[in-house]
Amino acid sequence: MKSFFESMVNIVRGMGDALWFLCDILGHILCGRIRIGEVLKQVYEQGVQSVIIITLTSVASGMVLALQGYVAMSRFGAKEYISHLVALSLVRELSPVFTALVFSGKAGARITAELGTMNVNSQILATKTMGVDPVEYLVVPRFLGTIIALPVLTIISEIVGIAGGYLIGVYEANIPGAFYINQTIKAIRYVDFFSGFIKVAFFSFIISWVCCYQGYFTRGGSLGVGQYTTKAVAYSYIYIIISNTLLTKFILTFWG
Amino acid sequence: MIELTNVSKTFSGQKILDDISLQIGTGEIVVILGESGTGKSVLLKHIIGLIKPDQGHIKIDGQDISRLSERKLLNVRKKIGFLFQEGALYDFMNCFDNIAFPLREHTRMKERVIKEKIQKILKLIDLQGVEDKLPSQLSGGMKKRVALARAIVLDSKILFCDEPTSGLDPIRSRDISDLIRNVSKELNCTTVITSHDIKNSFRVADRLILLGKGKIIADGNRSFFEQSNLPQVQEFIS
Numbered sequence: 001m002k003s004f005f006e007s008m009v010n011i012v013r014g015m016g017d018a019l020w021f022l023c024d025i026l027g028h029i030l031c032g033r034i035r036i037g038e039v040l041k042q043v044y045e046q047g048v049q050s051v052i053i054i055t056l057t058s059v060a061s062g063m064v065l066a067l068q069g070y071v072a073m074s075r076f077g078a079k080e081y082i083s084h085l086v087a088l089s090l091v092r093e094l095s096p097v098f099t100a101l102v103f104s105g106k107a108g109a110r111i112t113a114e115l116g117t118m119n120v121n122s123q124i125l126a127t128k129t130m131g132v133d134p135v136e137y138l139v140v141p142r143f144l145g146t147i148i149a150l151p152v153l154t155i156i157s158e159i160v161g162i163a164g165g166y167l168i169g170v171y172e173a174n175i176p177g178a179f180y181i182n183q184t185i186k187a188i189r190y191v192d193f194f195s196g197f198i199k200v201a202f203f204s205f206i207i208s209w210v211c212c213y214q215g216y217f218t219r220g221g222s223l224g225v226g227q228y229t230t231k232a233v234a235y236s237y238i239y240i241i242i243s244n245t246l247l248t249k250f251i252l253t254f255w256g
Numbered sequence: 257m258i259e260l261t262n263v264s265k266t267f268s269g270q271k272i273l274d275d276i277s278l279q280i281g282t283g284e285i286v287v288i289l290g291e292s293g294t295g296k297s298v299l300l301k302h303i304i305g306l307i308k309p310d311q312g313h314i315k316i317d318g319q320d321i322s323r324l325s326e327r328k329l330l331n332v333r334k335k336i337g338f339l340f341q342e343g344a345l346y347d348f349m350n351c352f353d354n355i356a357f358p359l360r361e362h363t364r365m366k367e368r369v370i371k372e373k374i375q376k377i378l379k380l381i382d383l384q385g386v387e388d389k390l391p392s393q394l395s396g397g398m399k400k401r402v403a404l405a406r407a408i409v410l411d412s413k414i415l416f417c418d419e420p421t422s423g424l425d426p427i428r429s430r431d432i433s434d435l436i437r438n439v440s441k442e443l444n445c446t447t448v449i450t451s452h453d454i455k456n457s458f459r460v461a462d463r464l465i466l467l468g469k470g471k472i473i474a475d476g477n478r479s480f481f482e483q484s485n486l487p488q489v490q491e492f493i494s
Contacts, residue, residue: 117347118346121342121344121347122340122341122342122344123344123345123346123347125306125340125344126338126340126344126345126346128306128330128333129304129306129333129336129338129340129416130333130334130338130357130358130361130406131330131331131332131333131334131358131361131362132330132357132358132361133326133327133330
């Protein structure tokens with residue numbers, strides 16, 4: 001009973017710490033304590049260096065989606081609508097979720113491992129002792145780097161995924177290229193793009209918060225860095241999947 | 257001048273610092289001695305404001321830092337250099353950038369002036385030619401020298417060193433102790449060092465303080481310690 005009580009207290013305390021940490025970050029951003037050079041560096045390290053893996057994942061998703069769609073829709077004689085299936089699935093659902101999952105496994109893990117290693121090696125403490133705010137210098141740039149990079153990567157993912165679908169549609173299903181592109185443009189409405197964008201904005205916020213928090217409060221030496229990094233990625237995955245379900249229901253209810 | 261008045265701190269029901277009062281004069285080199293877990297590092301972290309005391313006051317040059325906000329503490333820390341046990345150099349920066357970091361953060365010096373200043377400091381600590389190396393390419397002793405350079409680069413008038421000789425062989429320990437003493441005297445720094453290395457502490461200190469169970473057991477110069485009949489002192493220096 002006592003250990004259960006202690007666990008509950010620890011969970012509530014952890015949530016309080018995480019919320020306090022978030023308020024601290026947002027406070028810095030609202031007060032303009034943003035180092036543009038460091039943010040751009042993070043956008044490069046998190047975003048540009050993730051382009052290849054996101055491109056590979058997305059082109060494969062688009063192609064698989066088109067192949068499966070081709071098989072399924074051919075049964076109803078509606079293979080011309082593969083483009084609709086691919087575009088809507090990618091823009092509304094798959095690109096935001098897949099990109100967020102891949103990003104949290106790559107860039108999110110990197111954020112936690114970097115901050116965690118700096119913490120266990122007293123580099124964060126050293127930053128404080130040199131009269132520099134570590135949240136401003138180390139955390140805010142990583143937080144904003146994710147907020148900026150993930151939506152851009154998602155747009156890249158959507159374009160590349162649709163291109164993958166196009167390849168299958170045109171060369172496998174023998175749909176004329178111009179027709180495929182035309183149908184894709186017709187299929188995507190403003191609300192589809194918007195619903196995907198809401199999701200990705202939310203995911204980027206979740207990933208940056210979780211990964212920065214886990215890294216900044218890493219304890220336990222090199223073993224701790226491994227544990228907290230794994231925890232950061234696992235929590236990010238769980239929150240992305242749960243929030244995606246809730247957001248999908250919310251968006252469908254209000255915007256259709 | 258550093259002044260501690262009735263400072264107490266308890267962690268998880270265990271009293272780590274128990275009503276400590278202490279004054280450290282300008283330019284003095286003080287070594288805080290004690291076994292592991294006696295609160296040496298905790299005391300040092302109190303003096304720099306990384307930990308707030310449960311009771312008591314800590315004043316640096318007359319300013320009570322024990323109740324200052326984190327943002328105000330950042331300003332106080334600009335005039336303090338801190339040498340960490342493992343150096344705590346940024347591993348994503350080369351040595352030059354590590355040493356230049358406080359200058360770039362807190363001054364408007366031009367890069368040319370920064371370069372000249374770093375050359376001068378590297379000469380002072382006898383470590384020229386490492387500017388382009390990453391901390392991972394340096395030995396333990398060299399890392400501590402670079403970290404010392406970073407700690408004094410802002411012409412700090414207060415220098416804290418947390419276990420500067422730990423993890424070093426006897427020769428490197430002696431060298432780093434001599435270096436700290438020379439640098440402190442040259443820059444007229446008030447220096448506080450934590451250590452359990454009695455031999456090098458005698459070498460470097462103007463004054464030694466022995467901590468035990470959160471209290472000051474002995475406070476005096478080398479000859480005071482050598483002549484003391486207190487069993488804790490005898491046990492520690494023997």
